């Protein structure tokens with residue numbers, strides 16, 4: 001008999017949809033199985049104003065079939081110019097749930113990011129007051145800090161101080177990749193949580209660099225050594241409520257990935273829940289998938305859990321080698337590889 005697994009419909013708490021033709025492809029890929037997603041604001045130019053978020057929300061809705069129930073949860077991109085008034089307006093809009101902190105130049109389209117985290121204190125206080133979450137890309141950006149050390153260095157440089165000084169602000173340490181970050185989040189107070197991507201659970205830096213450079217496994221924060229991958233797996237296996245699903249699916253066209261200076265980001269949306277099912281099964285923790293994918297996120301955000309379900313069936317299938325976007329190719333994460341679970 002075919003094995004099946006029915007879980008409450010999941011949400012994706014960290015997603016890049018881009019704009020234009022890419023938006024149409026990416027939004028439909030995620031909306032296929034996910035109910036809601038936290039939409040990252042790193043467009044060019046970034047989503048810094050409430051009106052930008054409202055317009056982007058409409059573009060996402062327009063990219064989906066009319067009957068789609070998918071709900072984009074919008075975010076604002078914090079800059080040195082963000083004010084407490086902007087935060088109050090964002091909260092009042094009802095569609096903005098969180099703000100994203102990118103240290104300046106840490107990752108794709110983060111040139112407008114924050115140069116002085118401490119100076120944003122009134123903004124963080126306004127967020128706590130109005131119930132918006134702070135989502136953090138936790139990497140320092142100094143040229144003299146090794147790229148493999150940037151996340152751990154961020155904890156001491158910023159994260160610890162933020163958490164200690166803002167006990168009423170919900171903070172998500174996004175896409176954690178290290179033992180240090182996992183330990184930090186697990187030992188932090190209840191207002192601190194983290195997301196983990198499929199690639200950081202499945203892969204380590206050998207999958208990026210050994211036996212040939214694999215640009216489609218390149219994302220930021222960069223894959224770390226196996227000890228860190230194991231620490232992330234253990235954190236998820238512990239069944240902690242503090243960690244939840246955030247794919248960080250981040251599409252870039254094939255030419256931008258397979259390049260002398262390739263873009264960071266793995267487009268995992270075409271197989272997102274299936275990728276997590278694969279690694280959870282390998283770890284012997286399939287019974288923990290539902291809480292990770294469908295409960296811990298809404299519980300932390302203070303949103304209702306979804307009420308409908310999806311059913312995964314244990315039947316092998318191959319992730320497509322590429323997807324067309326406006327005449328260009330988009331190569332998914334895990335392209336041409338076999339996954340054992342599929343959603344029927």
Ligand SMILES: NC(=O)N[C@@H](CC(=O)O)C(=O)O
Pocket residue numbers: 016042107108137218219220221248250251264265266
């Ligand atoms: N994760 C990535 O490697 N890239 C993301 C940005 C980000 O989340 O840091 C992107 O927008 O391409």
Ligand SMILES: [Zn+2]
Pocket residue numbers: 107137174175220221
């Ligand atoms: Zn990021």
Ligand SMILES: [Zn+2]
Pocket residue numbers: 014015016040248250
């Ligand atoms: Zn991201």
